Amino acid sequence: MPPTRTRSASPQRVRARRVGDSGSRAPTKAPQAASSDMRHLFALEAQRMQATRLRERAAQEQWRERTRTLDEQLEEERRIAKENRPPGHEWRGYQDYEVELLRAQCEEQVASLQADVLARDEEIKRLRDLLGQYTQQASEQASAQHTWAARVSDLEAQLRTHDARTQQLRTEASDALAHTRGLEARLAEADALRRHLHNQVQELRGNVRVYARVRPAARADPVAEWRYPDAALLATQLEVHVPSESAMGHASVKTHAFAFDHVFPPAATQSDVFAEVSDLLQSVLDGYHTTIFAYGQTGSGKTHTLEGGAGIDWQHAAHAMDDDAGLIPRAMHMLWRTAEAQRTHGWSYTFEAQMVEVYLDQVSDLLSDASRRCEIKHTPTHTHVEHAAVEPLTRPEDVYALLARAQKRRQVAATRMNERSSRSHSIFALRVHGECTRPDATATTHATLNLVDLAGSERLAASGSANDAQRLKEAQSINKSLSSLADVISALAAQAKHVPYRNSTLTWLLKPSLSRGAKTYRT
Numbered sequence: 293m294p295p296t297r298t299r300s301a302s303p304q305r306v307r308a309r310r311v312g313d314s315g316s317r318a319p320t321k322a323p324q325a326a327s328s329d330m331r332h333l334f335a336l337e338a339q340r341m342q343a344t345r346l347r348e349r350a351a352q353e354q355w356r357e358r359t360r361t362l363d364e365q366l367e368e369e370r371r372i373a374k375e376n377r378p379p380g381h382e383w384r385g386y387q388d389y390e391v392e393l394l395r396a397q398c399e400e401q402v403a404s405l406q407a408d409v410l411a412r413d414e415e416i417k418r419l420r421d422l423l424g425q426y427t428q429q430a431s432e433q434a435s436a437q438h439t440w441a442a443r444v445s446d447l448e449a450q451l452r453t454h455d456a457r458t459q460q461l462r463t464e465a466s467d468a469l470a471h472t473r474g475l476e477a478r479l480a481e482a483d484a485l486r487r488h489l490h491n492q493v494q495e496l497r498g499n500v501r502v503y504a505r506v507r508p509a510a511r512a513d514p515v516a517e518w519r520y521p522d523a524a525l526l527a528t529q530l531e532v533h534v535p536s537e538s539a540m541g542h543a544s545v546k547t548h549a550f551a552f553d554h555v556f557p558p559a560a561t562q563s564d565v566f567a568e569v570s571d572l573l574q575s576v577l578d579g580y581h582t583t584i585f586a587y588g589q590t591g592s593g594k595t596h597t598l599e600g601g602a603g604i605d606w607q608h609a610a611h612a613m614d615d616d617a618g619l620i621p622r623a624m625h626m627l628w629r630t631a632e633a634q635r636t637h638g639w640s641y642t643f644e645a646q647m648v649e650v651y652l653d654q655v656s657d658l659l660s661d662a663s664r665r666c667e668i669k670h671t672p673t674h675t676h677v678e679h680a681a682v683e684p685l686t687r688p689e690d691v692y693a694l695l696a697r698a699q700k701r702r703q704v705a706a707t708r709m710n711e712r713s714s715r716s717h718s719i720f721a722l723r724v725h726g727e728c729t730r731p732d733a734t735a736t737t738h739a740t741l742n743l744v745d746l747a748g749s750e751r752l753a754a755s756g757s758a759n760d761a762q763r764l765k766e767a768q769s770i771n772k773s774l775s776s777l778a779d780v781i782s783a784l785a786a787q788a789k790h791v792p793y794r795n796s797t798l799t800w801l802l803k804p805s806l807s808r809g810a811k812t813y814r815t
């Protein structure tokens with residue numbers, strides 16, 4: 293460390309200050325006094341300078357001592373360094389030692405750097421491997437992308453083809469729709485024509501037709517012989533050959549010949565009978581009232597023909613459509629089938645039924661136990677029997693339950709009123725409401741199909757009613773209603789101006805169905 297030097301004021305400066313001082317103070321001071329001060333001042337200055345020289349000399353001495361000590365320390369360190377220098381290295385002074393130190397540091401750094409380089413090499417290798425993997429993946433992805441691009445391009449081409457095809461199909465569909473509309477219009481016309489022609493055919497066959505059905509003989513030795521001369525052709529003729537004996541005892545055979553629209557021999561099945569009248573059912577769906585009467589004496593097979601064989605148990609529907617099933621269940625099944633087929637022409641149908649009987653010119657309900665007197669009301673579309681149940685039918689089998697109910701009611705009445713069923717007319721009325729809701733045409737139809745089981749037609753004498761007041765009353769009522777029916781049918785057949793519907797409850801009840809335009813059939 294260099295010695296700290298303190299600056300002392302120079303004699304000139306001191307002197308100058310003194311001169312100034314004297315100048316500002318008393319210019320009148322004596323020159324001798326001033327000279328003495330100066331001398332004193334110089335002496336003081338000389339002393340101070342001497343002291344300074346002494347101090348500087350001491351400091352130099354101190355520095356010299358310090359330098360010597362440092363030199364000795366340096367020499368000692370060199371010696372130690374020389375002793376500690378590594379073998380094979382020539383000592384070339386302190387710089388060599390520093391060089392060695394630096395070299396050692398450098399080697400240490402080099403080793404560290406080499407380790408670092410190795411680590412980095414490892415890292416680089418790992419990264420290279422990774423890069424390789426990524427490159428391969430990228431290559432695979434590029435390949436997959438290429439494949440997908442090709443697939444997308446392929447699909448786009450397919451899509452374009454499909455679009456074109458869809459467009460073409462749309463055009464075709466539109467053409468087909470227009471064509472279908474045209475066909476529908478033609479179909480509607482054809483349907484209307486079919487209805488018209490069907491009606492004409494029915495009219496040509498006769499709006500009033502009479503069929504005869506001969507039931508199998510109940511006895512082994514029948515009193516008469518029944519013949520069917522044209523059975524193989526038209527089956528319209530029936531001959532009854534009755535053996536007789538004259539008063540003279542001559543035996544002869546009396547022949548009674550009849551002609552009908554169709555004759556069913558005893559071997560005719562329920563299905564044969566239904567086939568003959570089934571075209572009427574189309575008329576019902578087309579909106580024409582239709583009535584089928586079963587007429588004949590007690591036990592001749594009216595209920596058998598209309599409802600079915602005596603063995604049918606309507607409570608158990610499984611037996612309902614066997615061979616013995618009559619016109620009512622068969623008609624229901626056919627109506628539903630035909631109505632279903634008509635759906636494609638835009639027609640839908642609803643069905644509802646009433647079952648009533650006319651006994652002693654009074655109408656009563658066969659479907660309910662209520663004993664209220666029923667009233668006949670004619671509406672513009674159908675005849676309604678007030679206070680009688682109206683049952684909607686949603687499937688043909690629904691009718692079995694109605695027949696079962698009616699059968700039960702008739703049995704109750706039979707025990708109470710002595711075989712009343714033979715002495716009442718029972719009417720099954722099916723109301724059919726059709727609605728056409730095609731876009732090009734709307735129409736509705738209302739028609740009723742009446743299936744009438746007429747009361748036994750035996751003569752008063754033959755039935756033995758003459759001696760029984762109740763039976764007599766019943767027989768008179770039956771005869772009156774049957775002859776009224778005959779009158780109405782005759783008037784209709786003769787196209788008379790006045791048709792006597794009001795002459796009996798039966799004809800009044802069936803008025804709309806017997807009016808012109810309606811179809812009436814009697815078996």
Ligand SMILES: Nc1ncnc2c1ncn2[C@@H]1O[C@H](COP(=O)(O)OP(=O)(O)OP(=O)(O)O)[C@@H](O)[C@H]1O
Binds near residue numbers: 558
């Ligand atoms: N074509 C037929 N084949 C077989 N059996 C028949 C035939 N017609 C009627 N029968 C049978 O004759 C019996 C009487 O028939 P059904 O009850 O139908 O007569 P009906 O005319 O209705 O009598 P009623 O006037 O008393 O009601 C029944 O057992 C029935 O099964």
